[in-house]
Amino acid sequence: MPVPATSGTHGRRVQPCSRIGVGVGIAFGTGAGFAIGVRTGAWAGLDFWAGFDLCAGFGLCAGFGICAGFGLCAGFGICAGIGKAFYIPWQFADIKTGIEVVVGGRLENPEPGREYPKSAMRVFINAAAAVAGGGVTYLQHLISSLPPLSPKDFFIFAVPEGFVPACSLTGSPAGSTAIPATASAVGSAADTNIKAALELPASCGNVRIFPVSESGKGLIDRFVWENTTMLDLCEREAVDLLFCPANIVPMRNPKIPLVVMLQNIAPFYPRVRRMLAHFEGKAAAMRQLLLEFLSVTAVRKSDLVLFLSEASRGVVERREGHLRAEVIPHGRSIQFHPANKLPDEAPHGPFFLFVSNLYVYKGLEILVDALALAPELPPVAIIGHPFNSGYFAWIQKKIEEKCLGKRISFHKAVPNSELPGWYSNAIALVFPSWCESFGMTPLEAMACGCPVVALRVGPVPEVCGDAAWYAEAPTGHSLMAAMQKAAEHGNDRHYRLRAVKRAGRFSWEDTMRKHLQAFQGVLAD
Structure with a gap:
């Protein structure tokens, strides 16, 4: 049943317009230096910009309509939502000048021949950082669930370029459907391909999808895109609310209500940064420090902060004080259910299972010690x-030193469609992570009738309840004791049914309904 829209009409309509302007900038230095300049235009009177010139011969052309922020554009660039921008540089020893001409406009319907329905609420969802793990699962369900749940509202998604769901929501392979990589593919082609992959009806007209190439190029490229092109898209599409579900929000004021979701709680754990410095080097620790700064900034700038668990909310509020926040846990994917088929690569006989990308906070050393x-x-x-x-x-x-090579096997690539077979045939999922915002793999395991062994920390007790055996301390001895209980009782029908029942408390429909209510609440204020 669709969620009713809030009273009033939030969607703003922009009349078609065209803009012509000339900008002149002077940059000092052949390697790197600051650039300042002035631009004039009939539409904006006098406007100032300041940017950062990264190297000689390159100019600035990213966002703000003409040139602002910092980015790369050698000779030719695209200012999204504005038109085409030409930057013509001249090099004179240590002084570089250039002229930029921008022609274009902001239109209510930027795709010729395609009409967009009037809507009660227009939401831009910046999911361009969803490139791996639970973020991809979450994005799949955002796209497939929000538009049908609230057909009167309009949803615009920024997704990673080449985003292709690994499987459809029914568990069947999605085929080789791919998102076109060129800018010209933005719009109907991307919409059609992703809708097909997610089994979203092609007639669902209240969703639009933008592939973003900058998403896979690193934190700096993502930062530049979010503070330039993305905000231009928000303005061009006349959106009412910007939702950033991956910790980071634009540093520039978007001039519309802003909602952030903290899916990654690791930036708020100093121990993670210390371990990264020890194992991965100072550069990795500095990247984590930057992510911490950006995450804290997002919490302070946003009109509403969404958390996946009460435990995560507690971690942040102990540092930042009371926030306007809501807890919205993830849901259970219907593709995860008890399955009898044992994958060919699985161990023969009883086995424990560990499912997660391997980060410093996943507690693998505790598992090795327990074994x-x-x-x-x-x-x-x-x-x-x-x-x-x-x-x-x-x-x-550590595995080699403790002679555990025959008792621990690594499997890097397992399709999602095969995971239910792994979960269903394991004694239990072992989840010794000590830094989590939610715990998606324990939920997937329980949905397949697989009990869980975990540390009693963070959000895991919220997710697993009585369907887990808990290690009371993050030590090998404590985890060993919990695994021994699981080895004794993990295959008992009672425990496996209890796991399925516990997983039944979580649904993506309920999760998305709470998203809509949160958005409407922010706009109603």
């Missing part, structure tokens, strides 16, 4: 990609 303390425990199959290579090398060395 070494109890030779009678069944082997462990680990599914996940090692994102922190230095940490992973240390884990491999």
Whole structure:
């Protein structure tokens, strides 16, 4: 049943217009330096900009309509939502000048021949950072659930370029559907392909999708895009609310209500930064420090902060004080259900399962210590990609030193469609992570009838309840004791049914309904 829209009409309509202006800038220095300049235009009177020139011969052309922020544009660039921008540089020893001409406009219907319905609420969702793990799952459900749930509202998604769901929401492979990579593909082609992959009806007319190439190029490129082109898109599309579900919001004021979701709680754990410095080097620690700064800034700038668990909310509020915040947990994907087929790569006989990309806070060292303390425990199959290579090398060395090579197996690439078979046939999922915002893999495991062994920390007790055996301390001895209980009772029908029942409390429909209510509440203020 659709969620009713709030009273009144939030959508603003912009009359078609065209703009012509000339900007002149002077940059000092052949390597790197600051650039200042002035631009005039019939539409804006006198406007000032300041930017950062990264190298000789390159100019600034990213956002603010003409040139502002910092970015790269050698000779030719695109100012999204404005038109085409030409930057013509001249190099004179240590002084560079240039002329930029911008022609274009902001239109209510930027795609010729395509009409967009009037809507009660227009929401821009910046999901361009969803490139791996739970963020991709969340994005799939945002796109497939929000538009049908509230057909009177309009949703605009920025997604990673090349975003292709690994499987449809029914668990069947999505095929080779791909998002076109060129800028000209933005709009109907991207909409059609993603709708097909997510089994969203093509007739669903209240959703629009923008592939973003900058999403996979690093934090700096993402920062530039979010503070230039993305805000231009928000203005061009006349949106009422900007939702950033990946910790970071624009530093520039978007001039519309702003909602952020903290999906990554690691920036608020100093121990994560210390471990990154130790295993991955100072550069990794500095990137984490930057992410911490940006996450704190997002919390302070946003009109509403969404958390995935009460535990995550507590971590942030202990640092930042009371926030205007809501807790909206993730849902359970219907593709995860008890399955009898044992994957060919799975160990024969009883086994524990660990499913997660391998980061420094996932507690793998605790699991290794637990196995070494109890030779009678069944082997462990680990599914996940090692994102922190230095940490992973240390884990491999520990495994070798403790002679556990035959009791721990690594499986990097397992399609989502095969995961239910792994979960359903494991004694239990072992989840020794000590830094989580939610706990998606425990929820997936329980939905497949697989109990959980976990540390009693963070949000895991909120998710798993009585469907888990808990280690009371983050030590090998404590985890070993919990795994021994699971080895004894993990295959009992009672415990496996209890896991399925617990997972039944979570649904994506309920999650998305709460999203809509949160958005409407912000706009109603």
